[in-house]
Amino acid sequence: MIALLALSPEMQRPRRWIEDKLWSTFGPEQASANLRQALSKLxxxxxxxxxxxxxxxGSVSLDRARVQVDVLEAGFCIDDGHDLLEGLDVRDPEFEDWLRAERSRFEARTEAARPGMPRGLLMHCRTDTYGMGAGRVLGDILAxxxxxxxxxxxxxxRRAGRPVEAGDEDRGDLExxxxxxxxxxxxxxxxxVLHEPxxxxxxxxLQEIDSADAVIRSDEGISxxxxxxxDRVLGRLPLAMDNARPEARATALxxxxxxxxxxxxxxxxxxxxxxxxxxxxxxxxxxxTAWRSLVRTMQMIELLEPDGQALNEEAQELNRVALELAGDNPLVQAVVSQVRVMSFADAAGGIDLxxxxxxRNPAGGFGWLALSGARMLGGDPREALAASTRARAIARYSPFKHWWDLYHCIVSVACNQPQMAIEAGESAARSAPALRPAQRHLLALYALDGQIDKARAVAEKLSKIEPGFSLDRFINDDSYPVRTLRTKGMLDPIRGLL
Structure with missing residues (x-):
């Protein structure tokens, strides 16, 4: 009876329903007497x-506020080889029918909640040519x-071979x-890019191509x-795919x-x-895992957590694991390179990755950004600026373009290009008004350029979006995250605002 009630909606059932499940072979009067006796014993x-x-x-129920049912909790599972309510033996055909139905529902719910093994998306890359011959290879390269x-x-x-016909059971996920x-x-x-199912x-x-060389070399426009x-496909993929697919869930997260x-x-x-x-x-x-290491780096540089040493050690371990799992992935190489440069000042390791x-991927916006930071740390400002310029051009349509704008602002500061730094910093601030690193650099750059009113406005904004901000700390606290500005001697003009 406890099982019947616990697994029922609202933990409640009519008396007659319970009598039918436990004493279906008895007459109504005897079944009612059996129920009264069972309730008394319970x-x-x-x-x-x-x-x-x-x-x-009219009914029997359990007090829902005081009863917890383990098998109804999210994530609960029974050891393999065992059944729901195993060992409960009631010699009534109606109860057995109910128990079979409950076991079936429980197994279906458990199976639906169990994460499947990620088999990976299947992408079919193809091209057709109209009015040309050997140019087909250019479309293949792009796809x-x-x-x-x-x-x-x-x-x-990625899958090569014949085009997939409509209704083909072997079709992939993306074409x-x-x-x-x-x-x-x-x-x-x-x-x-089509979601095939x-x-x-x-x-x-529709993209205009200047020359075959532009595709082969992945120039800025093609990249x-x-x-x-x-980027657009990855943003929309979780909306198109079945969320039960691990790939869809992981991508969405x-x-x-x-x-x-x-x-x-x-x-x-x-x-x-x-x-x-x-x-x-x-x-x-x-x-x-690589992205997690970048999160740790941001927290470390921005002084957002109390234990910076712990963040440093965790970033190093996350770097190691990321390369162990996917060391041949160009994006992983780029992110780990940035972490090595930003967190550990490892110019050689950053340049190598x-x-x-x-x-591996000349069209990777993150790769060129990582190369820019590594070259800057390695003492090659001209190459750093060129790589940052290319990275920014490649990622100009990204929803995270302010990351490239911010980096270009910092590299421009390091390369003694204050006007270029202002343009990039303003672009970053337009895309992400609460981006504190961009506002910090603009504060110093406006003061350096004599735009005092703008500098004051930025200082006022920083006081609102950054707890503990002060001009005194900005100028005199060596741990404050404006290392490049301090190294280049660009903080002194701010003293006029004190």
Missing amino acids: RRALGDQGDILRADR NRIGENIAEQVRAW ITCDLLETEGGLNAFIK SGRILYSK AVIFEAA ARLALYRMFTFQPEALREADSLLCQAIDVDRNGIY ADQSVE
């Missing part, structure tokens, strides 16, 4: 808690590089097409469209983590780390 057995069992003339950029952030496989059209005006590519178009764009296509991470806000960074941990639980992909990243 109350005595429950002792001081006997009042959790409630009964009136495959988009696929490669997607595969850096979600477990995925990436780059159809080339040669006209009198030149060469154009129509790029389209649903037919939804996740991305499409930008490759990077944009992959990681994507949300990136939005939180690139705010630089303390609580948002903690939330980003939690989301990435959940993504790792779903799919142990090295890129999620960044070089590998851009060689």
Whole structure:
């Protein structure tokens, strides 16, 4: 009877329903007498808690506020080889029918909640040509590089071979097409990424191609469209795919983590780390671990957590694990390179990984950004500025473009290009008004440029968005996160604001 009530809606059933399940072979009067006797025995057995069992003339129930049912809790599972309510033997056919139905429902719920093994997205990359011959390879290059950029952030496989026909049971998850059209005006590519099971178009764009060399060498314009296509697909993929797929869940969690991470806000960074941990639980992909190491770096540089040494040690361990899991992933190489440069001042290690990243994926915005930081730390400002300029051009359509703008601002400061730094800092602040690092650099740059009113306005904004901010701390606290500005001697003009 406890089982019947505990697994019933609202933990309540009519008396007649219970009688039918336990004494279906008895007459109505005998079944009612058996129920009264059973209720009396149960109350005595429950002792001081006997009042959790409630009964009136029409129904019997349990006090829901005082009863906890383990098998109804999220994540509860029974050891393999065992059944729900195993060993409970009631010699009534109606009860046995009920028990079989409950076991079936429980097994279905458990199976639905059990994470499946990530088998990876299956992407079919293809091209068609119109009015040209040997140019087909250009479309193949474009389609495959988009696929490669997607595969850096979600477990995925590219498939070669015949086009997939409608209704084909062996169709994949994504179809990436780059159809080339040669006209009198030149060469154009129509790029389209399709979610095959649903037919939804996740991305499409008509791109003018200046020359075959632009595709082969992945110039800035081609790289930008490759990077944009992959980024847009990754943003929309969780909405198109079945959420039961580990790849879809992990991608959704990681994507949300990136939005939180690139705010630089303390609580948002903690939330980003939690989301990435959940993504790792779903799919142990090295890129999620690499992102976690970048979160630790941001927390360390921004002085957002009390134990900086612990953050440093954790970032190092996360770097190691990320490379162990996905050391050949260009995005992992880029992120780990940035962490080595920003956290550990390891110029040689950062350059080595960044070089590998851009060689493997010349259309990777993160790779060129990592190379910029590594070159700057390595004492090569000209190369640093060139790499940052390229990275920023590639990522100009990213929802996180303020990350590239901020980095370009810092590199420009290091390269003694204050006007260029102001332009990049203002761009970052427009995209993310609460981005504190951008506002800090603008404060110093405006003061250096004699734009005192703007500098005062930025100082006032920082006092609102950054707890504990003061001009005195900005100038005199060596631990305050404006290392490049301090190294270049750009803080003195701010003293006029004190």
